[in-house]
Amino acid sequence: MTSESGGGLLRSRDFRLLLSGAAAGQLGAQVTLVALPLVAVVELDASPLQTGILTAAETAAFLLVGLPAGAWVDRMRRLPVLIRADVVRALAMAALPLAAWAGVLTMTQLYLVALITGVATVFFDIAHQSYLPSLLPREKLVAGNGALETVRSSAQMAGPGVGGVLVQVAGAPLALLADAVGYLLSALCLRGIRTPEPPPAPATGEPLRAQVLEGLAFVFRNPALRMIACSTAVANFFAAMLTAVQTVFLVRVLDLPAGAVGLMLSAAAVGGLGGALCADVLGRAVGRARVIWVAPLLTGPFALLWPLAGRGAAAAWFAVGEAVVFFGAVVYNVAQVSFRQLLCPDALLGRMNATLRFVVWGTMPFGALVGGAVAGAYGARAAVWLCAAGFLLVPLPLLLSPLRRLRDLPAVPVAG
Template sequence: MPVRPRAATSGPLRMPEFRLLLTGAAAGLFGSQVTLVALPLVAVLQLNAPAFQVGLLTAAETAAFLLVGLPAGAWVDRMRKLPLLIRADVVRAVAMASIPLAAVAGVLTMAQLYVVALVTGVATVFFDVAHQSFVPQLLPKEQLVAGNGALETVRSSAQVAGPGLGGGLVQLLGAPLAIVADACGYALSALFLWRIKRPESLPERLPGASLRKEVGEGLRFVFGHRLLRVIALATGLANLFSAMLMATQSVFLVRELGLAPAAVGLVLSAAALGGLAGALCAGPLAARLGRARIIWLSALVTGPFAVLWPLSGRGAGASLFALGSGVVFFGAVVYNVAQVSFRQTVCPPGLLGRMNATLRFVMWGALPLGALVGGALADAYGARAALVWCAAGFLAVPLPLLLSPLRRMRELPPVDGELGAADEEPDEDADDGAGAGAGQQVEAAGRG
């Protein structure tokens, strides 16, 4: 069994191993946020791709969650997490480095962008599943919200600075060369993770275990849990419409609002500013309003601001797009902090990889579909029309949560680490003491 961290009375930032994990996350996230701006602009500006091909590129980035999402969890549960994280970072660094090299050689094509997106997507599946399973090995349960909060603060900070930096680099160097920052970020992330020396034993294989059986255990755990089921549905809907946004926003901002690459980066940074504010506020809000209540309230209150996207216009009107993104992503981060910390707490350690992979299969599996739909709508009716559908979708996201037992709860049910233990009926207004932990600095895991 892995060695447990030192006393839970010290915060996670006092642990050298967690600080290395956090620094590696920062390096990788800053680079990936540059690519969030640069990669679609490679297609739009350098290769003059139509809207549907840009949507297809976004779909390729996330298709791996459908292709290997479920078995990835079972594979991760069989492996040491830290070496897997390092290998995934190296693969992503090499794949991203191929884009500027091909651009300099004059042989860059959309086909290569699709391949790079698929390869990095597969590596990201394994990285993300292993990362969410590795954090509980570093931190005790009572520090998970604080540790997740620190990671989300880093993520949101990268999302604030990354798009602006990416837009500036695209304007200065051109979109393909700007992607060098992403390759360097993944390489630095691998280096910091390599410096973590925490002993990690190889997980035991149970007699008669098989990939099919292990995947089935993850599916039964998630879909047999009434709260995880509804969280998966609501997050899947949010990701579906988020992918529509990602597939169309660059086309909309460049071709309909006439923004330069640097301005595109600044507008997209507004979403990250909202996310950073959400990371800082999630803990206090959960402590004040309740860890269950904040899950549905965050989506209900902030989702309607998505209508500002299609209402935005040229010049100062672009600020409406920025405002809508900032508020919507504030709510998204608050939501993610609450539901990810709950998932890590409710699941037995041996099932963490499969639980995370199953949820990501459902939640992130919606991303390629949303990207394809968004690209097709933008191609047929224009990017603004696609954003109208996107905004309507965000209005529907809270409905599964409001129709679930979460609406009657203040705190999430107590858990004891056993399968199904969280399905007992809680006292709706009880405070089981976990609010104190939720009041610490908080994090989320991106799109769940």
């Protein structure tokens, strides 16, 4: 573990590389957030249900391999897992523009690439959240997570706008090359990290099923983690609904061109960047545990601005709602991820993160399918209304949890 004390995190060369890799990967991924559904909607004339299936394919991996992935990650050094996942995602995304140039691109291929990149993302995300505590001292985890969220939100702010411009200028399939390049750059940055990573715990001969159950038990026996899982699962269900229908809503209902769609989606990242920059200050002022429920309680109602958006200047209501809701979401994420990392022993980090990911991301395929089905049956605006109403439910489990009685984060891990 590094021995930083008091100085800025950016003095650490290896943490700078971790941040640079996150920026490159996220920038490419955010270009894809615009380009992939536009390939489906504009190039392949996909229906709302098909865009819902596409979004579901991107997140289905958390249901398929989410739980065992955590046990596998706990058996391995995490940095090599991150590098391999980036390489797989780069190769998968590069296949799409090649198929488009050859004139053989289909929705089936979009579904397949979304599923492959989703599986790689499962391993990447679990390993990434489990790796940070081996790179930074415990007292710097909140600041480290805040820095990662700042870089991620900056990439998310720029990515959709860049993606929209690339789609208008070069076409949606070619814009997907930016994602492949981003993943490759991320892999190169991660490969340059030199801080020794502690070896995984020695193999105990315990079967995979027992190790998975140990991670499940750790999460669900802890009432605070249980309610964090429930709240985040609700948020992700309705966020996936929005992701599935927002391109159809912006293009076919609000009549926005590709460039404007990118800028509209960048509003979420502007809010997210503000949340990342303010998360540490708000945590100190409000309480690092208390802010976990305060943030979604105060910002969630702004989701009601999404369906109020109209053509012309009234489209700005969608952007305002995105900015405020995602401000709160990032403050919440920095606080709750830090809470989880501080609460959990190192040997269980992979399985704890995998369990949480399985639960909170496992709702997303269903949300995407429901969003596509509702938009297909009743129109995209009706689906967006349902998404907005759903965000009002997010803070309820947190308000019923022990987090309401806590001000700050735990000082030491609890027993597994």
